[in-house]
Amino acid sequence: MRRLDAGLDEIAPRLKASATMAQLQALIAVTEAQNTTLAARALELAQPTVHRAITQLEHAAGRPLFERSSFGLLPTRPCRDLAQAARLAFSEFQQAEADLAELDGREQGRITIGALPLSRSVVLPEALARFREARPMARVTVLDGPYDEMLASLRRGSIDIILGALRDPLPIADVVQEPLFTDHLAVIARPGHPLSDRRDIPLKVLSAYPWCLPRSGTPAHAQVAALFAAEGLALPESIVESGSILLMREFLRRGDGLGCISARQAEAEVRNRLLQRLDTRTRWPGRRIGLTVRDGWVPTRAQADLLGEIRHAAAGIDRP
Structure with a gap:
């Protein structure tokens, strides 16, 4: 009020x-x-x-x-x-109604999560599964999209939580970030790629191939651009931009292109031998992965339970 x-x-x-x-x-x-x-x-x-x-x-x-x-x-x-x-006031009214309903033993309201690419395959699935066991009737919506759209929805109150790569510096003063773990990028390719058997591959050699990179404006894309610039190299001219591991996998399996994506995000593809991680000379700096919420936001009991499951799922991953 x-x-x-x-x-x-x-x-x-x-x-x-x-x-x-x-x-x-x-x-x-x-x-x-x-x-x-x-x-x-x-x-x-x-x-x-x-x-x-x-x-x-x-x-x-x-x-x-x-x-x-x-x-x-x-x-x-x-x-x-x-x-x-x-x-935001109407969003808070809905939060209050959800907590009041809990006093009567009813689930009311909806939890909306903005999931950035890495979180959709790491942390969030486990957290949601555990949350669903404890609260089978709670309504949860997971949205994906560009970070800027997620941030605007968070600030409007239509998204409760953003889970994914944190921004540095903080994009605006009315949100807060909570780091959960540090992630590193990896270069991946199809099995049998011409570079499959090479070790300690320099960036100059990698730059000769087509690439599939995360979208411009993302921390991952900025890391790639910074590494190329540090070695005096221009970004490859042939680039497809996407944060989808599924699209990246199918694109790479049809040619000799290279992908750059979170090593954890690609774990299942590598484990199932659909893709292969290349041994490169590049030592990627860490990216902080965590939660973004509105400053001063107080979660309902159900939202707090889901946040607890997200933190629990991230606890087994190396912290920053």
Whole structure:
């Protein structure tokens, strides 16, 4: 309520007494869609209902909350701040409802995890299996996607936790990171690759082959680029970017390309002899893998249990 009151007070103190949840839900939807018709569709309401809610808010505030333009309804800066405060407040209300339901012995609410590539094959599957044994009725959603999209969803309150490679420096001040273990990259190829039997392969030799690398903007891609730059080499011209071990495996098995991915992420492929780890001269620096949550976020009991399982699953892996 403090967060919500601050956003309302910035626009007009009277809104703290008059604004309704329906009006704030309309405000959030229009801020995101910048169009009342699309906002109404997202809320499954009639367009006049959403338009009326926004008009009532603006009338009570005594000021416009959106700038009308040919591109749509552009939220003012105080409007964007209020929408963000309302998103997080509603998320906290849902957290409270989930904890209250637990007092009655009911599972309510949903835990949403943003899973970056490594975590989808390491740590998270074990943690989810153990969590499911303890809480068979708890609803868990695992989302994947680029880090920037995950971070935006975390800050909006639509994702509870991000699990994966941590960022250095911290991308923004309203999130916190918890390191769990350190990961290292590896160069992989298909069995029978021309470099399969070589040892201590220098980077210059590796650079002559096509590569499959993690996406630009990821810590892994930055590590690869930094290593090439340190040896005065340009990145290979032939690059496919993907964080998917499945795509990387199938791409590498069809030619002489090389892949660079987490050694742990590739463990199953190497163990089953679908791929092979090359013996390179490169000594990869560690990448910190861990949790990212909103600053000040207090988990529900169910969320705390899942966090405990994630930490337990990571405990057997070398720590930073």
